Amino acid sequence: MEKLYQFLDEHPEGDEQIKGALLQKLLTGKEMAFLSQDLARIDCQVPIDFDLEACRVTSYDKQRAVEIFQQLGFKSLQRLLPADAFEQSVQEALF
Structure with a gap:
């Protein structure tokens, strides 16, 4: 996706494969596409303060x-x- 939008940034008029309505939709949805990508990405480096012992059920x-x-x-x-x-x-x- 980054390469596609990098290409469109460098060639805002598109090319023979990307033109017309498709070009307009891609340019219009650029911000939303990157936002969706960020929201879908799982961050494996998030610091977590977790104590398994505190989660044990002792009575219920x-x-x-x-x-x-x-x-x-x-x-x-x-x-x-x-x-x-x-x-x-x-x-x-x-x-």
Whole structure:
């Protein structure tokens, strides 16, 4: 894209391949094309302050989580919810 617009900057009248309505559309949409490109580009160098331990779930209302997952249709995720304290104590008592 940069090469195309560099060419158009150097040859604002276009050439035999780029002329007429196509040339006008390209020149009119130049700013939007570069903005779209910038918005779509993923910046892998963004500094991130992230603490995985702070994200761990230590306790939660499992019934409320199940209700929300059901409302959102997250059936497979619902099966992955960790056991609550009651379920954990039952499992430990059985085994």
